[in-house]
Amino acid sequence: MNLQQLFYIISVAETRSFAKAAVKNAITQPSLSTMVQKLEEELGVKIFDRSHQPVSVTREGEVILNRARSILAEVERLYEFAQELKGEVVGEFHLGIIPTLAPYLLPLFLPSWASKFPQLRIFVREMMVDEIIPALKTNGIDLALMATPLQETQLSEYPLFHESLFVYTSPKEKLPRKKYLTPAEIGMHRLWLMAKGHCLRNQAISLCEWKQEVGTWENLQFEAGSIETLINLVDRYEGLTIIPQLAAMNLSTPQKRNLREFVDPPPAREISLVCLQSFPRKKMLENLRDEIMLKLPIRAGKKKRLIGPF
Amino acid sequence: MNLQQLFYIISVAETRSFAKAAVKNAITQPSLSTMVQKLEEELGVKIFDRSHQPVSVTREGEVILNRARSILAEVERLYEFAQELKGEVVGEFHLGIIPTLAPYLLPLFLPSWASKFPQLRIFVREMMVDEIIPALKTNGIDLALMATPLQETQLSEYPLFHESLFVYTSPKEKLPRKKYLTPAEIGMHRLWLMAKGHCLRNQAISLCEWKQEVGTWENLQFEAGSIETLINLVDRYEGLTIIPQLAAMNLSTPQKRNLREFVDPPPAREISLVCLQSFPRKKMLENLRDEIMLKLPIRAGKKKRLIGPF
DNA sequence: TAAAAATACTCCATAGGTATTTTAT
DNA sequence: ATAAAATACCTATGGAGTATTTTTA
Numbered sequence: 001m002n003l004q005q006l007f008y009i010i011s012v013a014e015t016r017s018f019a020k021a022a023v024k025n026a027i028t029q030p031s032l033s034t035m036v037q038k039l040e041e042e043l044g045v046k047i048f049d050r051s052h053q054p055v056s057v058t059r060e061g062e063v064i065l066n067r068a069r070s071i072l073a074e075v076e077r078l079y080e081f082a083q084e085l086k087g088e089v090v091g092e093f094h095l096g097i098i099p100t101l102a103p104y105l106l107p108l109f110l111p112s113w114a115s116k117f118p119q120l121r122i123f124v125r126e127m128m129v130d131e132i133i134p135a136l137k138t139n140g141i142d143l144a145l146m147a148t149p150l151q152e153t154q155l156s157e158y159p160l161f162h163e164s165l166f167v168y169t170s171p172k173e174k175l176p177r178k179k180y181l182t183p184a185e186i187g188m189h190r191l192w193l194m195a196k197g198h199c200l201r202n203q204a205i206s207l208c209e210w211k212q213e214v215g216t217w218e219n220l221q222f223e224a225g226s227i228e229t230l231i232n233l234v235d236r237y238e239g240l241t242i243i244p245q246l247a248a249m250n251l252s253t254p255q256k257r258n259l260r261e262f263v264d265p266p267p268a269r270e271i272s273l274v275c276l277q278s279f280p281r282k283k284m285l286e287n288l289r290d291e292i293m294l295k296l297p298i299r300a301g302k303k304k305r306l307i308g309p310f
Numbered sequence: 311m312n313l314q315q316l317f318y319i320i321s322v323a324e325t326r327s328f329a330k331a332a333v334k335n336a337i338t339q340p341s342l343s344t345m346v347q348k349l350e351e352e353l354g355v356k357i358f359d360r361s362h363q364p365v366s367v368t369r370e371g372e373v374i375l376n377r378a379r380s381i382l383a384e385v386e387r388l389y390e391f392a393q394e395l396k397g398e399v400v401g402e403f404h405l406g407i408i409p410t411l412a413p414y415l416l417p418l419f420l421p422s423w424a425s426k427f428p429q430l431r432i433f434v435r436e437m438m439v440d441e442i443i444p445a446l447k448t449n450g451i452d453l454a455l456m457a458t459p460l461q462e463t464q465l466s467e468y469p470l471f472h473e474s475l476f477v478y479t480s481p482k483e484k485l486p487r488k489k490y491l492t493p494a495e496i497g498m499h500r501l502w503l504m505a506k507g508h509c510l511r512n513q514a515i516s517l518c519e520w521k522q523e524v525g526t527w528e529n530l531q532f533e534a535g536s537i538e539t540l541i542n543l544v545d546r547y548e549g550l551t552i553i554p555q556l557a558a559m560n561l562s563t564p565q566k567r568n569l570r571e572f573v574d575p576p577p578a579r580e581i582s583l584v585c586l587q588s589f590p591r592k593k594m595l596e597n598l599r600d601e602i603m604l605k606l607p608i609r610a611g612k613k614k615r616l617i618g619p620f
Numbered sequence: 621t622a623a624a625a626a627t628a629c630t631c632c633a634t635a636g637g638t639a640t641t642t643t644a645t
Numbered sequence: 646a647t648a649a650a651a652t653a654c655c656t657a658t659g660g661a662g663t664a665t666t667t668t669t670a
Binding site for chain 3: 027030032034038
Binding site for chain 1: 311312313353354355370373374376377378380381384385387388389391392393395396443444447448588590
């Protein structure tokens with residue numbers, strides 16, 4: 001078996017024609033036919049049914065083709081990594097990011113970072129924690145931006161910053177007039193939450209955990225898909241919500257008046273770059289980390305009380 | 311690039327010697343040296359440091375070698391699948407099974423099934439749900455025996471049987487004398503549970519869900535790692551526990567007197583074979599399913615109330 | 621100086637080409 | 646009748662061998 005043979009069978013399966021596949025691979029039809037036959041003979045499996053036009057893939061052939069595609073994808077990655085090791089960044093790069101971070105963090109670093117690697121096709125996807133972890137493990141994505149620590153032995157975390165959490169409240173809401181609030185002081189008010197699966201939801205719940213004991217769960221209602229939604233809900237229907245620092249910094253000036261801080265040390269979540277321990281594009285990772293740190297408007301400041309990630 | 315080159319660099323990395331690697335691959339040292347050089351030249355990456363004895367792998371080489379190993383593993387799988395398609399079952403087969411099923415189900419089918427495929431190296435591992443799902447997705451295991459349905463789009467489920475749940479109680483425990491019990495009737499007694507992560511734990515909790523409302527959570531104590539432990543706890547310290555049908559059938563005759571049934575329709579959990587949708591060894595799967603069905607002492611009988619899987 | 625890897629060259633196996641026949645619509 | 650795949654045969658690239666030199670310890 002050799003790699004060409006695998007390319008050939010995939011082309012034949014795609015074009016359903018030996019002649020067209022031959023053109024695609026820049027060889028002649030008889031050469032391609034014999035190569036495919038040799039592979040079928042070696043494996044003892046008929047990959048194609050030639051008894052009808054156009055040729056079709058047999059049931060067994062489908063299995064072989066799946067393996068072949070997987071092998072060639074790995075080969076492609078090997079070439080990409082080799083180029084990357086030489087400093088030429090090429091191929092594809094898949095980044096996962098949690099939805100409560102994406103709209104505020106991505107615009108800061110993504111354009112300038114992407115322009116550094118014009119040869120690299122960058123894919124960014126908003127994903128929730130439960131999607132990110134399996135995607136990392138199956139190489140569905142290369143890297144993730146999310147709340148940590150995860151306690152996943154297969155994954156490596158590269159902490160970037162600690163993002164404080166703030167209360168965003170409707171002006172109609174009657175909160176104590178002092179600057180700093182305790183979690184207890186917000187517990188009696190309607191709390192708007194992100195939908196299930198968003199780590200910010202659990203971080204907010206954890207922050208007000210005492211409520212479970214008091215049994216006032218019934219005032220946790222509605223589930224938002226984005227922080228924008230949370231803010232709009234508060235603006236329109238009163239109540240309050242918990243938003244992270246980057247979202248808070250993104251508010252309009254009038255909206256910023258609705259922000260209230262927690263007591264010292266402020267609660268915060270740790271945001272990290274996460275990848276498989278065996279992730280080979282380490283230079284890329286360092287480059288991305290540097291880029292984010294450079295553009296980030298949050299400096300490592302005073303001590304914070306870390307919660308989460310959930 | 312070709313597959314031989316990948317074999318060669320792996321041998322060199324293993325033996326830390328071009329000469330020894332050449333012997334291992336049944337070619338001459340100069341041939342192997344030139345092949346490795348050609349690969350390094352094509353990739354533009356120095357894989358080995360020859361300036362010291364013995365030769366060592368460079369930092370970049372490690373990345374390439376990891377990809378190479380992964381590619382060759384895939385190639386190995388392609389050959390195995392090809393042989394399997396011809397009916398010759400070879401290679402490795404990894405089966406995951408939940409711990410509350412393993413001790414009762416495995417002895418029924420495993421020896422007879424394994425003896426059918428003397429060429430196949432079979433690995434069985436007890437795993438909890440949270441380990442099984444990522445392992446299936448990353449091809450860490452081929453197949454899993456577990457409670458279903460999972461609502462995982464990437465996975466296919468092949469239901470085998472519905473396993474009823476029973477109450478196992480200490481004779482000292484004062485339960486109503488009638489044959490069939492309702493969940494409510496067991497709620498006032500001490501309930502022994504499996505440790506967190508075992509789906510049987512959640513199935514038992516779900517079965518007695520009303521308890522959460524009444525707030526008698528405090529009588530859920532201790533966490534067992536196996537059903538054997540649960541039974542021993544009940545035998546020695548009173549209280550009761552929920553055990554599945556196969557475990558119940560495995561009890562000694564005096565212990566069977568401690569079994570109590572739930573009211574009709576009896577609660578049950580669905581047990582299935584689970585694999586990736588793209589799993590190619592479908593014949594193997596069917597063979598295993600047939601083997602289990604043949605040896606299983608549970609027949610598809612009257613209607614049951616399915617719970618779980620969690 | 622002895623062991624190991626690199627270089628120079630030679631050979632032949634096989635991937636691929638050309639001409640033609642066979643098969644399917 | 647015609648398009649497509651298979652067969653037969655030929656060519657030439659490159660994988661592997663032999664002899665020798667260079668390098669490392």
